Amino acid sequence: MAETKRVFLVIDAGGTSTRAVLVDASGRCLGYGRAGGGNPTSAGITSAVAAVAHASEQALAGGDITGKPPFLTVIALAGENTAAFREQVSARLAALGFGPVIVEPDLLGMFHSGTHQRDGYVLVAGTGAVAARVVGGELDQVVGGKGWLLGDAGSGYWIGHQVARAVVAALDGQGPATALTELVLKTVAITAQSDSPAGRAQALKQLVSILYSWRPVQLSEFAPLAFRVHEDPVAREILVAASAALAQLLAAVRAPNLAGPVIAGGGVLVGGFLAAPPGLRERLALPTNNARVIPVADGVVGAAVLALRSVEIDVDEALWHTIQMEVARVAGVRATAPSRRR
Amino acid sequence: MAETKRVFLVIDAGGTSTRAVLVDASGRCLGYGRAGGGNPTSAGITSAVAAVAHASEQALAGGDITGKPPFLTVIALAGENTAAFREQVSARLAALGFGPVIVEPDLLGMFHSGTHQRDGYVLVAGTGAVAARVVGGELDQVVGGKGWLLGDAGSGYWIGHQVARAVVAALDGQGPATALTELVLKTVAITAQSDSPAGRAQALKQLVSILYSWRPVQLSEFAPLAFRVHEDPVAREILVAASAALAQLLAAVRAPNLAGPVIAGGGVLVGGFLAAPPGLRERLALPTNNARVIPVADGVVGAAVLALRSVEIDVDEALWHTIQMEVARVAGVRATAPSRRR
Numbered sequence: 123m124a125e126t127k128r129v130f131l132v133i134d135a136g137g138t139s140t141r142a143v144l145v146d147a148s149g150r151c152l153g154y155g156r157a158g159g160g161n162p163t164s165a166g167i168t169s170a171v172a173a174v175a176h177a178s179e180q181a182l183a184g185g186d187i188t189g190k191p192p193f194l195t196v197i198a199l200a201g202e203n204t205a206a207f208r209e210q211v212s213a214r215l216a217a218l219g220f221g222p223v224i225v226e227p228d229l230l231g232m233f234h235s236g237t238h239q240r241d242g243y244v245l246v247a248g249t250g251a252v253a254a255r256v257v258g259g260e261l262d263q264v265v266g267g268k269g270w271l272l273g274d275a276g277s278g279y280w281i282g283h284q285v286a287r288a289v290v291a292a293l294d295g296q297g298p299a300t301a302l303t304e305l306v307l308k309t310v311a312i313t314a315q316s317d318s319p320a321g322r323a324q325a326l327k328q329l330v331s332i333l334y335s336w337r338p339v340q341l342s343e344f345a346p347l348a349f350r351v352h353e354d355p356v357a358r359e360i361l362v363a364a365s366a367a368l369a370q371l372l373a374a375v376r377a378p379n380l381a382g383p384v385i386a387g388g389g390v391l392v393g394g395f396l397a398a399p400p401g402l403r404e405r406l407a408l409p410t411n412n413a414r415v416i417p418v419a420d421g422v423v424g425a426a427v428l429a430l431r432s433v434e435i436d437v438d439e440a441l442w443h444t445i446q447m448e449v450a451r452v453a454g455v456r457a458t459a460p461s462r463r464r
Numbered sequence: 465m466a467e468t469k470r471v472f473l474v475i476d477a478g479g480t481s482t483r484a485v486l487v488d489a490s491g492r493c494l495g496y497g498r499a500g501g502g503n504p505t506s507a508g509i510t511s512a513v514a515a516v517a518h519a520s521e522q523a524l525a526g527g528d529i530t531g532k533p534p535f536l537t538v539i540a541l542a543g544e545n546t547a548a549f550r551e552q553v554s555a556r557l558a559a560l561g562f563g564p565v566i567v568e569p570d571l572l573g574m575f576h577s578g579t580h581q582r583d584g585y586v587l588v589a590g591t592g593a594v595a596a597r598v599v600g601g602e603l604d605q606v607v608g609g610k611g612w613l614l615g616d617a618g619s620g621y622w623i624g625h626q627v628a629r630a631v632v633a634a635l636d637g638q639g640p641a642t643a644l645t646e647l648v649l650k651t652v653a654i655t656a657q658s659d660s661p662a663g664r665a666q667a668l669k670q671l672v673s674i675l676y677s678w679r680p681v682q683l684s685e686f687a688p689l690a691f692r693v694h695e696d697p698v699a700r701e702i703l704v705a706a707s708a709a710l711a712q713l714l715a716a717v718r719a720p721n722l723a724g725p726v727i728a729g730g731g732v733l734v735g736g737f738l739a740a741p742p743g744l745r746e747r748l749a750l751p752t753n754n755a756r757v758i759p760v761a762d763g764v765v766g767a768a769v770l771a772l773r774s775v776e777i778d779v780d781e782a783l784w785h786t787i788q789m790e791v792a793r794v795a796g797v798r799a800t801a802p803s804r805r806r
Contacts, residue, residue: 265638268672271625271680272632283613290614296607296716330610338613374638 128433131181131195131220132425134231135160135174137249142177143452144192145426147435149444154452155180163201171211178215184452193221196429198231198421226428227261229254231421232387234428238442242382245372247391249342251277255375256382259431265374270339276367278390282344284360286333292356293326300356305347349394352402365395365406384415392417423449470775473523473537473562474767476573477502477516479591483764484519485794486534489777491768491786496794497522505543513553520557526794535563538771540573540763568770569603571596573763574729576770580784584724587714589733591684593619597717598724601773607716612681618709620732624686626702628675634698635668642698647689691736694744707737707748726757734759765791 129152133142140160144153155177162170174197182192195215199207203225212223233244233256240259246252251274252267270279289306291297293316303316312328315321333341348357368391372384386392395408396417408415418424426445427437437445471494475484482502486495497519504512516539524534537557541549545567554565575586575598582601588594593616594609612621631648633639635658645658649667652674656667675683690699710733714726728734737750738759750757760766768787769779779787 263637265636268632268636269676272629272672272675273636273638287614290610294607294610294615294716295605296615296713330614333614334611371638374636 127190128194129190129192130426130429131178131192131215132422132429133160133174133177133195133197134228134420134422134425135170135197135199136228136420137161137164137200140173140177141420141422141453142174142181143422143426143449144181145429145445145448146190147430147433149426149430149441149448151445151448151452153181153184155182155184160197161199161201162204162207167204167207167210170207171214174211175214175218178220179218182218182220191219191221194429194433195220195223196425196432197223197225198228198425198428199225200228203227224428224432226425227264228421229261229264230256230259230428231424232418233385234259234424235387235418235421235446236385236416236424237383238427238437238439239382241380242385243372243375244385244387245368245391246387247277247368247395248388249278249339250274251280251368251371251388251390253371253375255377255380257380262377263375266371270341276364276371276390278342278345278388279339280367281348281360281364281390282341283338284363285344285348285357286341288356288360290326290329293322293329295322298356301351301354302344302347302357305351306344309344309347345390345394349398349402352398358402358405361395361398361402362405362407364390365408368395369407386415386417387419387421392419422453469532470536471532471534472768472771473520473534473557474764474771475502475516475519475537475539476570476762476764476767477512477539477541478570478762479503479506479542482515482519483762483795484516484523485764485768485791486523487768487771487787487790488532489772489775491772491783491790493787493790493794495523495526497524497526502539503541503543504546504549509546509549509552512549513556516553517556517560520562521560524560524562533561533563536771536774537562537565538767538774539565539567540570540767540770541567542570545569566771566774568767569606570763571603571606572598572601572770573766574760575727576601576766577729577760577763577788578727578758578766579725580769580779580781581724583722584727585714585717586727586729587710587733588729589619589710589737590730591620591681592616593622593710593713593730593732595713595717597719597722599722604719605717608713612683618706618713618732620684620687620730621681622709623690623702623706623732624683625680626705627686627690627699628683630698630702632668632671635664635671637664640698643693643696644686644689644699647693648686651686651689687732687736691740691744694740700744700747703737703740703744704747704749706732707750710737711749728757728759729761729763734761764795 128147130145138159140157142155145151157173157176159165160170160173244254254264255262289303292300292303310332314325316325348360351357423446430437470489472487480501482499484497487493499515499519501507502512502515571586586596596606597604631645634642634645654670657663658667690702693699765788772779
């Protein structure tokens with residue numbers, strides 16, 4: 123089959139990192155690259171395009187694709203897909219010798235990273251929170267993702283914000299004492315002792331001043347602290363409420379007649395709730411130990427699925443597994459290469 | 465008594481308006497003035513000083529104080545009392561012929577506007593929310609007032625923020641439909657019809673875009689909408705939760721052995737919760753119909769009490785009532801003067 127000689131550039135352009143893979147029609151991966159945030163909404167178009175190009179160049183440099191120039195690029199994109207971004211990234215990649223660019227929603231990249239099936243659900247909770255129903259390989263309904271001020275209940279921002287509010291309330295005498303206080307003060311390098319009224323007042327004043335100088339979304343940095351002291355009643359209440367909000371988000375896209383797996387993405391969901399210890403897990407509203415909840419690290423496997431399917435290649439379960447293993451191999455080889463060479 | 469000839473300038477410098485009164489030691493009010501926001505934290509020091517000076521000049525112009533130049537100024541101040549503000553406002557008022565300036569917390573002005581007693585509590589819910597315990601006429605403990613991001617549960621901002629989130633969730637299909645949606649869309653002049661999926665999607669996109677362009681505290685503009693449709697289940701849940709947060713704030717400053725009235729200030733508390741219709745009132749966590757909860761409009765009466773007490777004048781119940789009636793008289797005469805003259 124000549125088809126297997128066709129090489130695709132597939133990219134998962136996330137808010138904090140961008141991954142690029144060269145993949146052929148048989149699922150074999152020929153190169154891998156990684157760069158910083160490729161989300162034009164958060165990084166700006168110029169930085170996002172630069173990150174995409176940087177990761178793509180790495181993937182090209184590492185690959186052996188003589189006679190098989192990549193003829194199509196699929197970018198799974200977090201953030202708004204604007205015409206300006208599409209034009210600039212297309213021009214940049216064309217200059218590097220890559221083929222035309224198709225931009226797909228990152229939610230589809232995530233979903234197809236977890237399953238070869240075409241129907242199901244995807245729930246992502248990182249800094250933000252969003253859920254979607256996927257029907258026939260397309261987004262049928264998307265709910266959430268309205269940002270720190272107006273939505274994102276249960277997200278990393280939401281948890282971090284609740285942590286900050288709980289610590290302020292504790293120091294202020296308005297809320298119960300919590301193990302989060304020491305962790306938060308340490309995180310922001312406040313050394314005032316919180317074991318005396320005067321020390322608490324000083325710590326509170328410093329904390330309020332520091333946190334108002336942050337961009338609000340930075341409060342998501344506190345989310346891991348809640349998981350770290352999940353036996354603390356205040357932290358636990360925040361996590362249980364967050365899990366309920368995420369369950370509600372997922373419920374909003376559930377359709378009674380649509381089965382299919384739930385693909386789970388994002389650091390708070392995958393690294394936090396799905397990895398919760400039993401004492402916490404049993405209190406969560408999320409079905410964390412359900413076999414139909416499949417965690418994924420990112421959307422790059424799904425971007426490859428979308429690329430192959432865009433030229434009518436049938437990505438069945440076997441091919442999907444090949445892609446998944448191949449992506450893991452090139453990403454893993456690259457990540458661990460220096461130590462292996464020792 | 466020569467003492468009754470002494471004239472004091474007393475000022476309540478709030479976030480949205482500033483009131484100045486000339487009062488003598490017998491409680492008689494000799495002049496009244498009003499200007500814009502005099503809070504140096506929100507308006508900036510220059511604007512705040514200008515507002516204080518403008519209100520003071522009006523009070524002086526309207527008063528007949530020949531031979532009795534005001535020898536002391538008390539400013540009840542919302543916001544941070546910085547040395548820079550004190551220096552600039554003192555210099556400006558000195559240039560206008562006023563005596564030395566004492567700056568007092570607005571919470572003490574509020575408290576003494578509601579009672580001649582020296583012990584009790586004050587709870588203020590306007591854009592923000594704060595509570596204090598007053599012992600011997602001084603602030604003994606202050607809780608809350610940590611701003612929109614880190615505190616202020618139950619405040620106008622908090623209610624408005626919950627209203628905005630509820631409307632976004634309703635339009636997004638994530639939360640229940642609510643009568644708040646139409647009111648919020650009308651408030652921000654969005655004309656997209658929310659009775660079809662396409663119309664809702666368009667309205668949602670516009671609303672999210674508009675609200676992220678606001679300063680977050682502007683969301684407090686939505687707080688009155690919740691009171692307006694308080695029979696809507698979503699609005700009611702927000703108001704009940706807000707009242708519980710304010711009750712918790714008040715509980716945080718309660719001391720078991722300290723009786724005394726609760727002085728209530730701020731638009732959300734006085735104009736909202738304390739004026740709630742019976743259907744809403746009976747669900748609130750706040751003791752709104754308790755005779756010991758005394759609403760006040762501002763802190764100017766209390767600023768006068770603080771001024772007289774600062775020179776050891778005994779402000780007993782009779783004198784307090786005189787001040788209260790006198791302030792109402794000069795403020796009212798001025799406010800209604802144009803219509804009376806017709």
